[in-house]
Amino acid sequence: MKLSTFACTSLAAIATLGLTTSAMAQWQPDRPINIIVPWSAGGSTDQVTRVVAPLLEEALGTEIVVVNQPGASGSIGTAAALAAPRDGYTWTANAIANNATYSVTGLIEDTSIEDYVVYLHVANVPVVSVNVDSPYQDFGELLDAMKMDSVTVGTAGVNSSGGMALAAIQEAAGEELNARMVTYDGGNPAVIAAASGEVIATTQLAVEQTEMIRAGRLRGLAVLSDQPLMVEGIDPIPPITEYLPDMPIAADYFGVFIPVGAPDEVYETVDQVWRDVIMSSPELQAYASDRGAVFAPSYGEDAMAAAMPVVIAEACARVTRGEAVVDPSEIGIDCPAE
Known part of the structure; x- marks a missing residue:
């Protein structure tokens, strides 16, 4: 038996409604x-x-x-x-x-x-930045300084993205660096500390630093990536692999x-x-x-x-x-x- 066009359309609509209903959110939260x-x-x-x-x-x-x-x-x-x-x-x-x-x-x-x-x-990427008044113009200069002098680096702690980034840099450098981590309760205060000159550098995430870099209070030296970081209003930040070519990168x-x-x-x-x-x-x-x-x-x-x-x-x-x-x-x- 053939179905009429109307019947076919109705069945299709019912099927669609069924699919839509089954896909609708089943949980209705009743409090925040x-x-x-x-x-x-x-x-x-x-x-x-x-x-x-x-x-x-x-x-x-x-x-x-x-x-x-x-x-x-x-x-x-x-x-x-x-x-x-x-x-x-x-x-x-x-x-x-x-x-x-x-x-x-x-x-x-x-x-x-x-x-x-x-x-x-x-996905976020850490950036190595320094206070704009520091003498370091690129990551190579900062890395050389870390090999000879004590450089303070603000992070949100050893288990933060900034802390892990600093540890990864030390490991990739293949030698002990004189980078003294100064820890804060979050990425934002760590970045502010670098921008204010309380510490020399920070290795926190780009999203925490872009406003300070745009404002000319931080100088971005390297991004922990194998590609440059391109953000509107900021000069491209070179990849850290230009300086540490064997450094492993994971998003x-x-x-x-x-x-x-x-x-x-x-x-x-x-x-x-x-x-x-x-x-x-x-x-x-x-x-x-x-x-x-x-x-x-x-x-x-x-x-x-x-x-x-x-x-x-x-x-x-x-x-x-x-x-x-x-x-x-x-x-x-x-x-x-x-």
């Missing part, structure tokens, strides 16, 4: 969601989280509260998120390498990347992370929001372009696959540098053979 940023206000994690939060707020129909809880290289706020009820109302935000390696450095016991459902939005992904254990509909709903809103967000793209980040949103298996190179690199670098108190293999990270 807290996103714990374990760093001070104004830093890289705080900046991008405050771009993403209003997008999530509109899509989920509930208030998103960004809570800054800094301390101990981000581990205090992260531990608070892990200790909160697993009901979908407490998330955290960070560089994924931090959350995945806190237990390796002993900052949080018995945790790994598997404690979270991962939602990534941008530093940032995102928001929901601890596992919440109802399935929480993750299914956020998956849909990430797919339909975040992955095409003009606001997030504009932020990345303006601040020198890479717009690279993903979720689910794609996010885990994108995150693992930097997770492995950072966890295993801790072992090489003698900073690990837990072998990465105990949390499922196998370091490459020497």
Whole structure:
């Protein structure tokens, strides 16, 4: 029996409606969601989280509260998120390498990347910058100074992107450098310290430094990449591989992370929001372009696959540098053979 055109159209409409209904968000939050940023206000994690939060707020129909809880290289706020009820109302935000390696450095016991459902939005790159009044005109001059004199470098702590960047530079240099790390409660105060002359240099992320570089208060010497950093209003910053050609580079992904254990509909709903809103967000793209980040949103298996190179690199670098108190293999990270 043949169906009429009307019947076929009606069935198609019903099928489409069914698909649309099944794809609609199933979780309807009935109170605000807290996103714990374990760093001070104004830093890289705080900046991008405050771009993403209003997008999530509109899509989920509930208030998103960004809570800054800094301390101990981000581990205090992260531990608070892990200790909160697993009901979908407490998330955290960070560089994924931090959350995945806190237990390796002993900052949080018995945790790994598997404690979270991962939602990534941008990749960030550290930049080596100096106070504009310093005598160092390029990274080679700064590196030579670090080999002979004591150079103070502001970071947000050993487990921050800036701290890990400085450690990676020391390792790639192949010799002991006289770079004395001065730690602050976040990337923003570390950058301000360099801009004010309190420290000579900083190795924090580009997104935390671009405004100070544009304003002529910092001089960008090198980006931890194999490509120059191109940001509107700033002269191209050369790649660090011009000076340390064998330095390994892994993209530093940032995102928001929901601890596992919440109802399935929480993750299914956020998956849909990430797919339909975040992955095409003009606001997030504009932020990345303006601040020198890479717009690279993903979720689910794609996010885990994108995150693992930097997770492995950072966890295993801790072992090489003698900073690990837990072998990465105990949390499922196998370091490459020497």
